[in-house]
Amino acid sequence: xxxxxxxxxxxxxxxxxxxxxxxxxxxxxxxxxxxxxxxxxxxxxxxxxxxxxxxxxxxxxxxxxxxxxxxxxxxxxxxxxxxxxxxxxxxxxxxxxxxxxxxxxxxxxxxxxxxxxxxxxxxxxxxxxxxxxxxxxxxxxxxxxxxxxxxxxxxxxxxxxxxxxxxxxxxxxxxxxxxxxxxxxxxxxxxxxxxxxxxxxxxxxxxxxxxxxxxxxxxxxxxxx
Amino acid sequence: xxxxxxxxxxxxxxxxxxxxxxxxxxxxxxxxxxxxxxxxxxxxxxxxxxxxxxxxxxxxxxxxxxxxxxxxxxxxxxxxxxxxxxxxxxxxxxxxxxxxxxxxxxxxxxxxxxxxxxxxxxxxxxxxxxxxxxxxxxxxxxxxxxxxxxxxxxxxxxxxxxxxxxxxxxxxxxxxxxxxxxxxxxxxxxxxxxxxxxxxxxxxxxxxxxxxxxxxxxxxxxxxx
DNA sequence: CCAAAAGTGTTCCGTCTACACCCATGG
DNA sequence: CCATGGGTGTAGACGGAACACTTTTGG
Numbered sequence: 094x095x096x097x098x099x100x101x102x103x104x105x106x107x108x109x110x111x112x113x114x115x116x117x118x119x120x121x122x123x124x125x126x127x128x129x130x131x132x133x134x135x136x137x138x139x140x141x142x143x144x145x146x147x148x149x150x151x152x153x154x155x156x157x158x159x160x161x162x163x164x165x166x167x168x169x170x171x172x173x174x175x176x177x178x179x180x181x182x183x184x185x186x187x188x189x190x191x192x193x194x195x196x197x198x199x200x201x202x203x204x205x206x207x208x209x210x211x212x213x214x215x216x217x218x219x220x221x222x223x224x225x226x227x228x229x230x231x232x233x234x235x236x237x238x239x240x241x242x243x244x245x246x247x248x249x250x251x252x253x254x255x256x257x258x259x260x261x262x263x264x265x266x267x268x269x270x271x272x273x274x275x276x277x278x279x280x281x282x283x284x285x286x287x288x289x290x291x292x293x294x295x296x297x298x299x300x301x302x303x304x305x306x307x308x309x310x311x312x313x314x315x316x317x318x
Numbered sequence: 319x320x321x322x323x324x325x326x327x328x329x330x331x332x333x334x335x336x337x338x339x340x341x342x343x344x345x346x347x348x349x350x351x352x353x354x355x356x357x358x359x360x361x362x363x364x365x366x367x368x369x370x371x372x373x374x375x376x377x378x379x380x381x382x383x384x385x386x387x388x389x390x391x392x393x394x395x396x397x398x399x400x401x402x403x404x405x406x407x408x409x410x411x412x413x414x415x416x417x418x419x420x421x422x423x424x425x426x427x428x429x430x431x432x433x434x435x436x437x438x439x440x441x442x443x444x445x446x447x448x449x450x451x452x453x454x455x456x457x458x459x460x461x462x463x464x465x466x467x468x469x470x471x472x473x474x475x476x477x478x479x480x481x482x483x484x485x486x487x488x489x490x491x492x493x494x495x496x497x498x499x500x501x502x503x504x505x506x507x508x509x510x511x512x513x514x515x516x517x518x519x520x521x522x523x524x525x526x527x528x529x530x531x532x533x534x535x536x537x538x539x540x541x542x543x
Numbered sequence: 544c545c546a547a548a549a550g551t552g553t554t555c556c557g558t559c560t561a562c563a564c565c566c567a568t569g570g
Numbered sequence: 571c572c573a574t575g576g577g578t579g580t581a582g583a584c585g586g587a588a589c590a591c592t593t594t595t596g597g
Contacts, residue, residue, distance in 0.1 A: 097354055097355065097407075098330055098407060098408050098410070101330060101367035101369070102367075102369070102370055103328035103329055103330050103331075104328055104329070104330075104331050104368065104370075105323055105326060105328050105329075106328075106329050106331065106400075106411055129322050130322065142326035142327075143329065143400070143411075144326070144327070145327055145329075145402075145409060146402065147402065148400050148401045148402050149398055149399075149400030149401075149411065150400070152400075170397055170398065172395055172397060172398070173374055173395065173397070173398040173413045174374075175331075175368070175373050175374030175375070175377075175413070176373045176374075177370075177371065177372065177373050182322075182323060183323045184370060185323075186331055186368075186374065188398045188400070237462075254576085255576090255577090256575075256576075271560070271561070271562085272576090272577085272578095273561095273562085273563095273577090273578070273579075274559075274560070274561085276577080276578080277578095277579090278559095293568095293569095295575070295576095296567090296568085296569095296574065296575040296576065297567070297568040297569045297570080297573085297574065297575075297576095298566070298567040298568050298569090298574080298575065298576055298577090299567080299568080299575095299576080300575080300576055300577090301576085301577090479549090480549085480550090481548075481549075496587070496588070496589085497549090497550085497551095498550085498551070498552075498588095498589085498590095499586075499587070499588085501550075501551080502551090502552085503586095518595095518596095520548070520549095521547065521548040521549065521594090521595085521596095522546085522547065522548075522549095522594070522595040522596045522597080523547080523548060523549055523550090523593070523594040523595055523596090524548095524549080524594080524595080525548075525549060525550090526549085526550090
């Protein structure tokens with residue numbers, strides 16, 4: 094039976110994590126300098142090889158957890174990248190995953206330890222291999238999904254102001270949104286709850302803090318911005 | 319340098335083709351009985367292993383061409399499937415691809431020779447391994463994309479009637495569309511050209527035949543049904 | 544002459560968009 | 571007291587959905 098498999102050759106399979114964050118009203122990407130050959134010193138996504146005892150998804154979660162210490166992150170497969178010479182060393186097929194994390198949850202000591210940086214998405218340098226393509230695909234997926242799935246909350250703290258939320262949408266969609274229209278729409282969404290708490294950090298008057306109610310969303314998972 | 323790779327293990331990678339067709343106003347899927355172990359005799363998508371000298375996309379095109387003889391088909395990656403035990407024999411990661419073909423272009427002798435059949439999508443049996451999941455994902459991708467990309471033409475002959483076109487949309491989206499609203503929208507789309515030809519096969523009165531003008535679409539690739 | 548599919552417009556309603564001013568507060 | 575960001579409503583435009591009858595012709 095294994096004869097059937099043996100006729101064919103195996104390849105290395107890796108996962109690469111496209112980690113988005115949100116800071117100073119800008120989308121950021123977590124990238125670092127490659128510390129191994131081939132491509133040593135080039136900017137690169139953070140990745141790792143898939144092991145025998147883990148699924149692709151598990152591999153992606155492991156790689157992200159290794160890097161950030163974060164466990165329950167939003168993660169979605171972007172796609173498999175398999176050009177013959179995409180890796181300059183050997184034939185490696187890579188499966189890209191897109192993660193959305195709250196920058197504040199990421200211990201900055203750990204970040205420095207791994208030598209990765211938050212880079213502004215619109216100042217993204219040339220990356221190793223086909224990583225720029227992966228990022229492009231991730232962004233276009235993100236832009237499409239943000240309209241029908243409550244993704245933005247993954248980029249924010251548990252409590253956030255409506256202005257922050259609006260800035261996330263603007264950063265992802267790439268242009269401005271009318272404040273009144275935005276807030277009108279948000280008000281109609283049950284699972285975005287206003288709390289009694291006030292955030293005084295960003296303004297003198299203070300802004301109401303909101304919260305994403307996961308349970309309410311699970312009850313009625315319809316979303317349309 | 320290769321030391322770096324050697325620390326990790328390789329896996330088999332295959333591609334599986336989800337081939338959609340359209341016949342008798344229904345979406346059909348091309349599936350066959352597996353002729354090898356493991357899973358001999360089970361219904362299955364048609365697939366093959368990725369070779370050293372071809373990219374993932376090339377592998378998918380090769381597998382589809384082997385099966386159907388068709389070269390310039392619409393094809394899109396659906397995603398990578400990598401559960402540890404998804405293949406009952408060995409660890410195999412599979413990348414699923416979705417193809418849309420015109421049933422009439424597929425030589426029926428060839429089809430029989432390969433022992434594959436067109437099966438109504440809503441009568442789809444239990445398939446081998448995780449192939450049902452692949453199909454589900456392909457359909458949901460298709461439903462989303464059909465609204466913003468001119469995909470339906472791939473399932474039809476070069477010349478088609480508006481009624482046929484409408485049936486394709488109904489089959490994919492899964493419910494009825496108002497004829498007048500549909501035709502109103504189609505009329506606004508420049509790259510769907512009315513020809514002087516009349517199709518008399520489906521009605522006594524005859525229906526105008528239309529054509530998808532690829533060049534016009536390439537000039538202005540905006541589409542919204 | 545009739546069955547069967549092709550073809551054709553209008554009205555209504557809900558949704559999206561544009562738009563400008565007052566409020567509260569810390570410094 | 572003023573600079574700064576927070577918060578609010580309305581009117582007009584637009585697009586999508588509902589809806590029924592006439593035309594053509596092969597048998």
